[in-house]
Amino acid sequence: MMKKLLIFFSVFMITNFAHAQYEPASKWLLGVHLGSGFTYSNGVELGYLATEDFQLNAGIGTGLAGGKFGLGMRYFLLSGRYVQPILGAQFYRNNGFSDLEVTYNDGYDATYGYYDIHANNTLVLNTGIKIRTNSRFSVMIELGHGIAFDNQRYTMTSGEGNSSTNALAGFIAPGGFSFDVGFMLNLGS
Helix, strand or coil: CHHHHHHHHHHHHHHHHHCCCCCCCCCEEEEEEEEECCCCCCEEEEEEECCCCEEEEEEEEEECCEEEEEEEEEEECCCCCCEEEEEEEEEEEECCEEEEEEEEECCCCEEEEEEEECCEEEEEEEEEEEEECCCCEEEEEEEEEEEECCCCCEEEEEECCCHHHHHHHHHHCCCEEEEEEEEEEECCC
16 A cells, blocks of 8 residues: 555656756747758747747748848647657748859769859748757757748759759758757746
8 A cells, every 4th residue: 555655656756857947038939940941040039939839939040041041939748848749830931043153073083063142032841859958948949841832942053963063052052951959048037
């Protein structure tokens, strides 16, 4: 009987800790992001917690596809936990890049192509995980897929180019796989 009571109490305490609520210091968040293909990759984000589980955000970033600015939202599952799954959607506009040199070297010969990466609107659907260290700081790791609104994301302007340089230009252009690591600071006191 005592053993069952001890097990029940232990499970109760662990469950209570796992459901521990935190009190955010503020509804405003500032983030720094590093990654590729994501809305705010290599940039900054300002977020607003509309509710404990729903965040609106806006930010700017830069990458090989040019500068970008965007808006987005995140929904945090498992309310109030220190580790939360994320579902999100962001929209961004990049300004493009002209005469980007793309080189493919197969070990014997190098193939060069020069590409214009077109300005484009892109929708990024993503998922990830948010790890909160305390009420002021959290880390987010997100993976997603970008859907460019314009199918012609890049154009080869000069050079030899081949399927390998085209594939690399397609990877650089907006749309496709995205990865991001964000460091978020709650702006409260």
